[in-house]
Amino acid sequence: MIPEIGHFALILALLVALVQGSFPIIGAARGNAVWMGLARPAARAQFFLIVVAFVCLAYTFAIMDYSVTYVATNSNSKLPLQYRIAAVWGGHEGSLLLWALILSIWTVAVSLFSKHLPDAMRARILGVMGLISIGFLLFMLTVSNPFERLIPAAVDGLDLNPLLQDPGMVFHPPMLYMGYVGFSVAFAFAIAALLGGQLDAAWARWSRPWTTMAWVFLTIGIMAGSNWAYYELGWGGWWFWDAVENASFMPWLVGTALIHSLAVTEKRGSFKAWTVLLAICAFSLSLLGTFLVRSGVLTSVHAFATDPKRGLYILIFLVIVIGGSLALFAWRAPTVGRGGKFSVISRESFLLSNNVLLAVAAISVLLGTLYPLFLDALGLGKISVGPPYFDTVFAPLMTPALFLMGIGPVARWKNASLPELALRLRWAFGVSVATAIALPLLLGHWTPMIGLGLFLAFWIVATTVNMVYQRLRGREQSLITRIRAIPRSWWGMVVAHLGIAVFTLGVTIVKGYESEIAVRMLPGDVAHLAGFDFTFDGVKETQGPNYLADRGQLRVTRNGAEYAVLTPEKRLYTVQNMPMTEAGISPGILQDIYASLGEPLADGAWSVRIYHKPMVEWVWGGCLLMGLGGIMALSDRRYRMQNRRKVTAEKKEGEAIA
Amino acid sequence: MKRFLVPLVLFFIVVGFLAVGLNLDPREVPSPLVGKPAPMFSLPRLDDPEKVISPKDMLGQVWLFNVWASWCGACKDEHPILMALSKSGVVPVYGMDYKDTRQEALQWLEHGGNPYIASAMDMDGRVGIDYGVYGVPETYVIDKSGVIAYKQIGAITEDVLRNKILPLVKGLQTQ
Numbered sequence: 002m003i004p005e006i007g008h009f010a011l012i013l014a015l016l017v018a019l020v021q022g023s024f025p026i027i028g029a030a031r032g033n034a035v036w037m038g039l040a041r042p043a044a045r046a047q048f049f050l051i052v053v054a055f056v057c058l059a060y061t062f063a064i065m066d067y068s069v070t071y072v073a074t075n076s077n078s079k080l081p082l083q084y085r086i087a088a089v090w091g092g093h094e095g096s097l098l099l100w101a102l103i104l105s106i107w108t109v110a111v112s113l114f115s116k117h118l119p120d121a122m123r124a125r126i127l128g129v130m131g132l133i134s135i136g137f138l139l140f141m142l143t144v145s146n147p148f149e150r151l152i153p154a155a156v157d158g159l160d161l162n163p164l165l166q167d168p169g170m171v172f173h174p175p176m177l178y179m180g181y182v183g184f185s186v187a188f189a190f191a192i193a194a195l196l197g198g199q200l201d202a203a204w205a206r207w208s209r210p211w212t213t214m215a216w217v218f219l220t221i222g223i224m225a226g227s228n229w230a231y232y233e234l235g236w237g238g239w240w241f242w243d244a245v246e247n248a249s250f251m252p253w254l255v256g257t258a259l260i261h262s263l264a265v266t267e268k269r270g271s272f273k274a275w276t277v278l279l280a281i282c283a284f285s286l287s288l289l290g291t292f293l294v295r296s297g298v299l300t301s302v303h304a305f306a307t308d309p310k311r312g313l314y315i316l317i318f319l320v321i322v323i324g325g326s327l328a329l330f331a332w333r334a335p336t337v338g339r340g341g342k343f344s345v346i347s348r349e350s351f352l353l354s355n356n357v358l359l360a361v362a363a364i365s366v367l368l369g370t371l372y373p374l375f376l377d378a379l380g381l382g383k384i385s386v387g388p389p390y391f392d393t394v395f396a397p398l399m400t401p402a403l404f405l406m407g408i409g410p411v412a413r414w415k416n417a418s419l420p421e422l423a424l425r426l427r428w429a430f431g432v433s434v435a436t437a438i439a440l441p442l443l444l445g446h447w448t449p450m451i452g453l454g455l456f457l458a459f460w461i462v463a464t465t466v467n468m469v470y471q472r473l474r475g476r477e478q479s480l481i482t483r484i485r486a487i488p489r490s491w492w493g494m495v496v497a498h499l500g501i502a503v504f505t506l507g508v509t510i511v512k513g514y515e516s517e518i519a520v521r522m523l524p525g526d527v528a529h530l531a532g533f534d535f536t537f538d539g540v541k542e543t544q545g546p547n548y549l550a551d552r553g554q555l556r557v558t559r560n561g562a563e564y565a566v567l568t569p570e571k572r573l574y575t576v577q578n579m580p581m582t583e584a585g586i587s588p589g590i591l592q593d594i595y596a597s598l599g600e601p602l603a604d605g606a607w608s609v610r611i612y613h614k615p616m617v618e619w620v621w622g623g624c625l626l627m628g629l630g631g632i633m634a635l636s637d638r639r640y641r642m643q644n645r646r647k648v649t650a651e652k653k654e655g656e657a658i659a
Numbered sequence: 660m661k662r663f664l665v666p667l668v669l670f671f672i673v674v675g676f677l678a679v680g681l682n683l684d685p686r687e688v689p690s691p692l693v694g695k696p697a698p699m700f701s702l703p704r705l706d707d708p709e710k711v712i713s714p715k716d717m718l719g720q721v722w723l724f725n726v727w728a729s730w731c732g733a734c735k736d737e738h739p740i741l742m743a744l745s746k747s748g749v750v751p752v753y754g755m756d757y758k759d760t761r762q763e764a765l766q767w768l769e770h771g772g773n774p775y776i777a778s779a780m781d782m783d784g785r786v787g788i789d790y791g792v793y794g795v796p797e798t799y800v801i802d803k804s805g806v807i808a809y810k811q812i813g814a815i816t817e818d819v820l821r822n823k824i825l826p827l828v829k830g831l832q833t834q
Binding site (some may be wrong): 031048215274278281282285292312316319323325328330331334335371373375378502577578 | 663664666667669671673674676677678679680681728732
């Protein structure tokens with residue numbers, strides 16, 4: 002019964018989405034206030050119905066109803082409750098439901114926080130989001146129904162993929178989807194603006210907080226995924242350029258470009274067409290990512306459910322959404338007009354260069370991801386594109402991007418002077434060059450890549466410090482007052498840029514100085530790596546709720562002093578008979594010590610891999626700082642003022658009429 | 660106007676490739692062994708470890724070589740198909756029990772039925788390496804002169820059997 006309620010709620014949600022996707026948009030074109038007014042109640046009704054469907058599915062998982070195919074294939078009676086709930090999005094159908102749920106959360110959020118928007122604009126935005134929702138609901142109801150019954154019912158479920166049985170599963174997909182789907186808001190704003198023909202500073206100002214919020218979620222989501230891969234896959238890597246990772250990284254790159262170009266459009270009225278194109282691309286790449294993950298076109302560790310029929314559906318959906326919006330762009334963008342002029346040396350052109358570099362980076366990731374498919378389709382053979390390609394392409398693109406990042410924020414709008422900039426940043430330059438040469442020598446190993454990475458990281462820090470110093474200098478009030486006088490969005494930028502520096506530093510140090518050994522160890526054996534001694538205490542068998550584990554113990558000492566105890570495990574998930582490695586990690590600000598168990602060898606010996614990862618935590622710390630910067634920008638006073646101002650304006654109007 | 664059409668055109672080029680890609684299987688990796696002589700081995704037979712089995716014994720006939728194991732889930736899927744094939748007698752099916760224990764393997768055949776004329780035991784997986792086994796089950800079609808004509812990775816389905824393996828076997832048998 003419960004699954005049928007969920008199914009029925011989805012059907013109703015589709016009907017509501019049809020209303021939401023048609024009447025408000027037509028109403029906006031005809032100036033029909035009643036039709037436009039349907040948008041908000043429809044958005045809320047749809048949200049309610051999808052929540053009902055979602056709760057029904059979660060409940061079906063919780064009570065272990067194996068007469069539902071999706072539950073039977075993604076759960077098991079021995080699976081702990083928290084993973085049974087997370088298993089809701091552990092497979093294809095449920096991921097789509099999560100997608101639809103998050104889309105409706107964003108839609109309701111827009112309907113709640115859009116009181117200051119003109120009615121036609123709001124109707125169009127909610128209408129466009131309704132259209133996207135139709136696509137996903139229809140997809141579920143036609144070829145991916147999570148509520149489909151299994152008759153006769155299974156005795157027990159096939160279990161959730163053991164890779165996904167991890168706290169990361171509870172957190173990472175919802176965050177990532179909040180980011181992906183969040184770009185649908187920026188997309189809807191862009192389409193609404195194109196439809197209405199008003200691409201102006203106001204449009205950019207309204208889109209900015211939504212875009213930043215989606216970007217924050219995406220940043221944190223990608224970070225969580227990277228961290229999860231690090232401790233779950235047992236290879237000590239944190240980014241694999243896997244097709245699905247790339248699918249999340251492309252919208253991030255374009256989204257980052259979008260945030261910056263929106264700033265220019267708002268402040269200077271320039272780059273309008275470019276900003277709209279970025280908004281369309283950011284969301285299109287999110288959809289493309291969904292296609293790549295769900296259709297089985299590419300091989301990936303993430304592609305768990307693949308079916309050509311589904312692939313075809315998503316492809317048609319892509320053609321309609323992306324093709325339609327790019328066609329609209331080609332039709333309407335030429336009439337947008339150009340913004341204010343600016344010279345070659347100005348903040349605008351620095352931002353534009355960075356934008357182009359980010360977009361090119363996204364295109365090169367797309368190219369690398371799709372290249373195997375291109376060759377295969379042309380009958381030129383099967384190849385795979387791996388980290389060497391991406392590493393080679395990324396360094397030359399990111400080097401100028403990070404360098405410009407130091408200059409952009411201190412350059413003047415419209416027309417800046419190069420000699421003045423050079424004079425102002427000469428200390429920052431000197432300090433970062435000196436650090437890039439001296440620090441590796443202190444650490445005992447210098448390569449050009451380490452030098453370059455350190456230079457860029459310290460360049461960003463030094464220019465940011467310089468910028469903060471210049472801005473706070475001089476005036477007569479107390480330092481606190483001066484800090485508070487500066488808008489929080491500016492501090493947000495400072496923090497996010499420092500996050501990039503922290504990230505770059507982490508990547509450079511871990512890539513440059515990491516070391517690993519693979520050894521055969523008997524109980525009592527001692528291995529040595531990076532000044533640490535590892536004593537192997539042997540392996541004990543233990544039992545988890547739905548797995549058997551061999552748990553090894555390694556005592557880590559440095560110069561005889563106890564440092565940590567690592568307990569890497571090798572688990573066998575009994576239902577799917579699938580072995581998993583669980584790394585033993587001792588995280589630290591300066592270094593991670595990481596061990597994973599390999600295969601058991603003859604006479605009680607085990608193969609053990611030990612990794613020393615200096616400053617790897619900084620990689621994720623940098624991402625957290627970027628996210629924090631975004632949140633600070635969102636808390637800026639003007640976004641809170643916006644709603645209040647509108648309310649007071651309405652009040653005044655009301656009083657005037659009275 | 661024209662430059663604003665560029666994104667749309669690029670998008671449709673990508674869509675074209677994606678549409679073609681939908682009909683391709685990225686997992687289908689052509690085996691470098693196809694067209695080469697089947698690697699030689701001499702392994703004990705599962706039913707009687709005193710005797711050995713070798714591809715040499717099969718020269719002069721077209722035969723299927725199926726790599727299986729009692730621990731392998733997908734082997735259960737293809738098992739009924741192999742049973743039917745072996746009953747039909749169209750082509751002899753030999754097996755290789757891969758990284759398994761003899762006792763469990765024998766039990767498995769006893770429970771599910773034995774479609775193989777004989778199975779070799781490759782308990783440490785050495786011969787599997789020569790054959791490039793990376794997923795079990797895998798099936799090789801080997802011709803009269805001992806050359807591998809086809810490799811199926813993963814379970815044999817009705818579709819693969821009817822449209823790929825059987826036509827190929829018939830063609831090879833008349834040669």
